[in-house]
Amino acid sequence: MAAADEGSDSLDDLSVTSSRMTTQPHPPPTAAWQQDGEAVSLELAGDWRREGPAVKVSGKPPDRLPARYGLAALGFYDSTLPAFLLVHFRSVSTFTKDKKELPPMEGLPDNLRGLLELALAVPEESDTALETDKESAIDKLGRVTLDLFGKVQAFLEFAGLTVLSLARFCTGRGRFRSADFWMILQQCGAEALPIVALISFLIGLILAFVGNVQLTHFGANLYVADLVGIAMVREMGVVMTAIIMSGRTGAAFAAHIGSMKANEEIDALRTFGFNPFDFLVLPRLLALVLMMPLLTIYADAIGILGGMLVGSFVGIPAELYWNETLASLDMTNSSLGVIKSVFFGATIAMSGCMMGMQAGKSSAAVGEATTQAVVASITAIVVLDSAFAAIFTLLEI
Amino acid sequence: MAAKITVRDLTMAYGDLVVMHDLNFEIEDKDIFVIMGSSGCGKSTLLRHLIGLQEPAKGSILYGEENFTATAPDERSAFMRRFGVMYQSGALWSSLTLGENISMPLEESGKMAAATVRDLVAYKLALVGLSGFEDFYPAQISGGMKKRAGIARAMALDPDILFLDEPGSGLDPLSSRRLDDLILGLRDSQGSTIVIVTHELASIFSIGTKALFLDSATKKQGAIGPPCELRDHSDNPAVRLFLNRGDTPATPPP
Numbered sequence: 001m002a003a004a005d006e007g008s009d010s011l012d013d014l015s016v017t018s019s020r021m022t023t024q025p026h027p028p029p030t031a032a033w034q035q036d037g038e039a040v041s042l043e044l045a046g047d048w049r050r051e052g053p054a055v056k057v058s059g060k061p062p063d064r065l066p067a068r069y070g071l072a073a074l075g076f077y078d079s080t081l082p083a084f085l086l087v088h089f090r091s092v093s094t095f096t097k098d099k100k101e102l103p104p105m106e107g108l109p110d111n112l113r114g115l116l117e118l119a120l121a122v123p124e125e126s127d128t129a130l131e132t133d134k135e136s137a138i139d140k141l142g143r144v145t146l147d148l149f150g151k152v153q154a155f156l157e158f159a160g161l162t163v164l165s166l167a168r169f170c171t172g173r174g175r176f177r178s179a180d181f182w183m184i185l186q187q188c189g190a191e192a193l194p195i196v197a198l199i200s201f202l203i204g205l206i207l208a209f210v211g212n213v214q215l216t217h218f219g220a221n222l223y224v225a226d227l228v229g230i231a232m233v234r235e236m237g238v239v240m241t242a243i244i245m246s247g248r249t250g251a252a253f254a255a256h257i258g259s260m261k262a263n264e265e266i267d268a269l270r271t272f273g274f275n276p277f278d279f280l281v282l283p284r285l286l287a288l289v290l291m292m293p294l295l296t297i298y299a300d301a302i303g304i305l306g307g308m309l310v311g312s313f314v315g316i317p318a319e320l321y322w323n324e325t326l327a328s329l330d331m332t333n334s335s336l337g338v339i340k341s342v343f344f345g346a347t348i349a350m351s352g353c354m355m356g357m358q359a360g361k362s363s364a365a366v367g368e369a370t371t372q373a374v375v376a377s378i379t380a381i382v383v384l385d386s387a388f389a390a391i392f393t394l395l396e397i
Numbered sequence: 398m399a400a401k402i403t404v405r406d407l408t409m410a411y412g413d414l415v416v417m418h419d420l421n422f423e424i425e426d427k428d429i430f431v432i433m434g435s436s437g438c439g440k441s442t443l444l445r446h447l448i449g450l451q452e453p454a455k456g457s458i459l460y461g462e463e464n465f466t467a468t469a470p471d472e473r474s475a476f477m478r479r480f481g482v483m484y485q486s487g488a489l490w491s492s493l494t495l496g497e498n499i500s501m502p503l504e505e506s507g508k509m510a511a512a513t514v515r516d517l518v519a520y521k522l523a524l525v526g527l528s529g530f531e532d533f534y535p536a537q538i539s540g541g542m543k544k545r546a547g548i549a550r551a552m553a554l555d556p557d558i559l560f561l562d563e564p565g566s567g568l569d570p571l572s573s574r575r576l577d578d579l580i581l582g583l584r585d586s587q588g589s590t591i592v593i594v595t596h597e598l599a600s601i602f603s604i605g606t607k608a609l610f611l612d613s614a615t616k617k618q619g620a621i622g623p624p625c626e627l628r629d630h631s632d633n634p635a636v637r638l639f640l641n642r643g644d645t646p647a648t649p650p651p
Contacts, residue, residue: 050503050508050509050513050517050554050555051508051509054510054512054513055513078555079517079520079521079552079555080513080516080517082520083513083516083517083519083520083521084516086516086519086520086523087516087519087520090519110586111585111586111587111588112586113586114582114585114586115524115582115586115587117582118524118579118582118583118586119520119523119524119528120523121526122523122526122527122528123528360536361536362491362492362534362535362536363491363492364491364492365491365536367492
């Protein structure tokens with residue numbers, strides 16, 4: 001204890017020094033190397049402060065440990081001084097080779113010696129440095145390609161597992177908590193109504209405005225009703241709903257499952273014999289597949305209302321607009337969007353859950369998983385929609 | 398001279414749920430002050446009060462002569478700069494490497510040269526035995542290493558007072574011992590005061606200079622004093638029971 005008390009003296013001095021320093025300027029920190037016959041000595045002076053000026057080193061740092069220290073002019077010091085000495089010790093080749101012996105520290109204050117001994121107690125691990133990538137362009141291309149294949153493979157595997165899980169559910173062996181299911185159903189159904197309403201109303205409005213400007217040239221602005229109706233039920237209603245849901249619900253799935261994974265909650269499910277797939281993915285998939293068609297029909301109706309509002313502004317009576325809309329839509333047209341919505345719902349739920357399940361175990365990884373889930377599901381929705389467009393064209397519907 | 402930290406009539410509560418009544422104790426300079434008690438008795442809550450993350454329901458906390466509780470929360474940065482805190486699970490920022498975790502508080506002032514920051518980071522990591530791990534992410538290292546890296550980060554700004562929340566829990570006896578030695582070494586050479594929340598008996602006896610026992614049954618301060626003395630001579634049976642791991646406690650002197 002005596003040594004400890006003595007050692008901390010200079011740190012007590014620090015506070016005194018620093019209060020005195022408010023009136024006095026700090027002498028800048030200096031380190032001077034002096035050749036002393038065979039040996040080397042190090043002269044330290046000034047105030048070593050984190051916020052102060054950088055250290056002025058005079059003389060060339062030798063490739064050997066200092067044998068003596070001159071501290072006569074040394075003032076205040078914080079961690080910058082031991083950090084400076086440590087860097088020098090480590091730079092000396094003979095010292096790094098022979099790690100066992102501590103460098104001579106005669107003349108240093110006790111607390112500084114204590115800190116340096118502590119810092120040198122565990123040798124620097126030279127092989128811990130992470131491998132820096134030094135790959136060529138071809139290596140990189142190969143790796144990116146393989147990664148891409150890996151991702152496709154992972155998605156297919158996930159899709160396969162989903163089907164198996166569905167099969168277990170249909171035969172009554174897949175288990176999840178029904179409370180979970182109802183909660184998810186509420187989250188991705190009822191709670192999404194306001195945002196879906198707002199967006200699809202505005203989309204209907206925009207379509208009607210744009211259509212009206214063009215169609216008035218031909219004196220055919222009544223056909224705004226046809227345009228809005230067909231566009232909403234075939235494309236815009238379902239695509240906008242899907243995009244809203246991937247930002248809203250797909251991201252929530254990925255973040256929830258991702259943080260469960262980071263917390264080892266998924267491992268906990270597994271050890272209790274629950275299949276995490278049945279338990280987490282299945283209720284989300286079913287809920288979204290059930291809710292997407294309903295949300296789509298809702299979005300279609302609200303979009304048509306939006307168009308009707310614009311119609312009444314440009315002189316189409318609501319009744320006429322309604323009749324025209326009904327005349328333009330048939331069952332085939334109206335069902336296309338709803339059919340697509342089922343597939344979109346499955347895609348959103350699967351990419352959200354997949355990214356969550358594959359997330360790493362840190363909070364940064366959860367954020368990354370969420371981003372990937374949204375990007376993947378929006379991309380998949382647009383690609384799927386183009387595929388549907390091609391198929392419907394071929395089938396002439 | 399006033400004690401480093403003085404706690405007066407501190408009552409801690411979450412809403413109407415009172416955690417602890419009327420705590421009164423002092424922490425002297427260079428103490429290794431142990432806050433102990435059974436699980437869930439409010440040890441970490443007390444720590445959160447001491448560092449200003451939670452407001453007392455009643456009472457005050459003084460640092461030296463200055464009243465920390467009476468200072469407005471946005472004027473507390475002068476106090477906060479003197480604290481270094483290690484949280485229970487390390488709480489390292491997961492998107493930053495260990496080196497960046499330590500350099501972020503250092504670079505905050507914007508006055509330090511990049512080379513100085515780098516040297517300081519290397520030195521702080523060396524102190525906790527993690528030399529060469531600058532480029533690792535927290536997810537890539539073990540639990541014990543995370544704790545040590547958490548201590549290195551807590552020490553980044555050469556704090557006057559180091560708060561450690563359960564530094565030894567979840568570590569094997571040898572790592573826990575090494576951590577104790579590290580804490581002792583830091584106290585002796587850095588000259589800081591250290592406040593530890595723990596219920597590891599081995600650590601309490603080997604490094605604690607003064608211990609505070611929070612009694613969850615009475616929701617009051619159970620006892621305070623040097624740990625070995627409390628174990629053998631405390632007049633509170635709950636304290637003796639706790640420090641003897643439930644074995645027949647030594648009878649208090651008449």
